[in-house]
Amino acid sequence: MKRRVALAAMVWLLCGAVAVLAQQRREIRFPDVPGYQTLKCDLHEHTVFSDGLVWPTVRVDEAWREGLDAIAITDHIEYQPHKDDLPTNHNRPYELAAGKARERGIILIKGAEVTRATPPGHFNAIFLEDINPLDTKEFYDVFDEAVKQNAFVFWNHPGWQGEEKGRWGEEQTRLLEKKQLHGIEVCNDREYYADAHREALARNLTMLGNADIHEPAPTEPPTPEEHRTLTLVFASERSSQGIREALDARRTAVWYQNEVIGREEQLAPLFEACVEVLPPHHQDKDRVWVKVRNHCELDITLERAGEHGPGTIKLPAEATTLVRIDAPADVRAAGLSCRATNFLIGPEKPLLVKLVIPAQ
Numbered sequence: 001m002k003r004r005v006a007l008a009a010m011v012w013l014l015c016g017a018v019a020v021l022a023q024q025r026r027e028i029r030f031p032d033v034p035g036y037q038t039l040k041c042d043l044h045e046h047t048v049f050s051d052g053l054v055w056p057t058v059r060v061d062e063a064w065r066e067g068l069d070a071i072a073i074t075d076h077i078e079y080q081p082h083k084d085d086l087p088t089n090h091n092r093p094y095e096l097a098a099g100k101a102r103e104r105g106i107i108l109i110k111g112a113e114v115t116r117a118t119p120p121g122h123f124n125a126i127f128l129e130d131i132n133p134l135d136t137k138e139f140y141d142v143f144d145e146a147v148k149q150n151a152f153v154f155w156n157h158p159g160w161q162g163e164e165k166g167r168w169g170e171e172q173t174r175l176l177e178k179k180q181l182h183g184i185e186v187c188n189d190r191e192y193y194a195d196a197h198r199e200a201l202a203r204n205l206t207m208l209g210n211a212d213i214h215e216p217a218p219t220e221p222p223t224p225e226e227h228r229t230l231t232l233v234f235a236s237e238r239s240s241q242g243i244r245e246a247l248d249a250r251r252t253a254v255w256y257q258n259e260v261i262g263r264e265e266q267l268a269p270l271f272e273a274c275v276e277v278l279p280p281h282h283q284d285k286d287r288v289w290v291k292v293r294n295h296c297e298l299d300i301t302l303e304r305a306g307e308h309g310p311g312t313i314k315l316p317a318e319a320t321t322l323v324r325i326d327a328p329a330d331v332r333a334a335g336l337s338c339r340a341t342n343f344l345i346g347p348e349k350p351l352l353v354k355l356v357i358p359a360q
């Protein structure tokens with residue numbers, strides 16, 4: 001009898017353990033592109049070690065559940081509203097989260113947010129070795145130290161206090177000239193900054209979009225419009241080094257609401273991977289009927305940019321859509337010119353694509 005009770009207890013314990021490990025993960029569907037894996041990264045997050053409301057390990061569990069590959073916990077260095085409750089050791093959030101990140105297979109990047117009045121504003125330094133030496137008064141000393149540690153530095157939420165305060169300033173110029181500024185947030189949570197988008201293109205900075213999450217992650221399932229703002233990183237390998245190499249090479253895109261924002265070099269292959277046109281299953285004279293598969297999280301809209309084809313093609317996320325194409329065979333083979341309105345290669349500038357209809 002005793003043995004049976006012990007056995008039952010063991011089964012119960014095991015079930016409990018399995019239940020914890022089996023936390024469900026919802027994968028984020030953006031396909032890989034030729035030569036690179038598409039990694040979903042949030043490189044700007046807060047915990048109780050600055051003004052966030054969760055313990056560092058919770059950020060790792062959220063990342064797992066939400067289908068992320070990598071996160072950077074970037075607590076404010078200078079803004080420490082919980083310092084009476086938690087001693088200020090800027091390295092602790094990373095140290096506390098590292099074990100759980102290994103167990104979950106989440107890439108954890110050590111970082112911090114340099115938090116000064118705006119302008120010049122806030123900056124994230126990631127891939128740091130030791131955050132504590134960055135806790136210093138003089139603005140430029142912080143970046144000297146960050147770069148001494150080979151950090152990747154980006155300007156956060158440039159327009160968060162309005163367009164005027166978010167303009168590119170002399171501090172940004174000086175940092176850029178000293179090669180101490182490498183990227184810029186084009187989007188932060190629910191904000192998009194057209195000026196930052198223009199600066200990223202004009203000054204050849206890496207584009208980022210992050211959640212800057214402070215509260216616990218929401219529990220409602222995401223939709224194409226409502227989801228965590230992320231940086232898609234096109235990495236040659238799924239590792240911290242792979243992400244760093246891709247950031248340095250500017251191989252990123254920003255997933256923001258129902259759009260991806262990036263350079264044409266990245267968005268063109270991403271579009272190709274997302275939209276698959278199957279060979280026509282029916283035709284009569286100059287018309288064919290085809291199935292078009294959308295393999296990504298966006299509700300994609302294509303607008304006609306040439307003479308042939310439907311005015312608008314709507315391709316809901318993760319679905320197959322039946323489309324009738326009125327165009328001669330040679331035009332179908334060459335491809336219908338379309339504007340991919342969800343793929344932005346500049347402010348209000350959609351990617352131009354050719355929708356090639358395979359032969360029957």
Ligand SMILES: [Zn+2]
Pocket residue numbers: 113122156157
């Ligand atoms: Zn900030």
Ligand SMILES: [Zn+2]
Pocket residue numbers: 044046113212
């Ligand atoms: Zn922040």
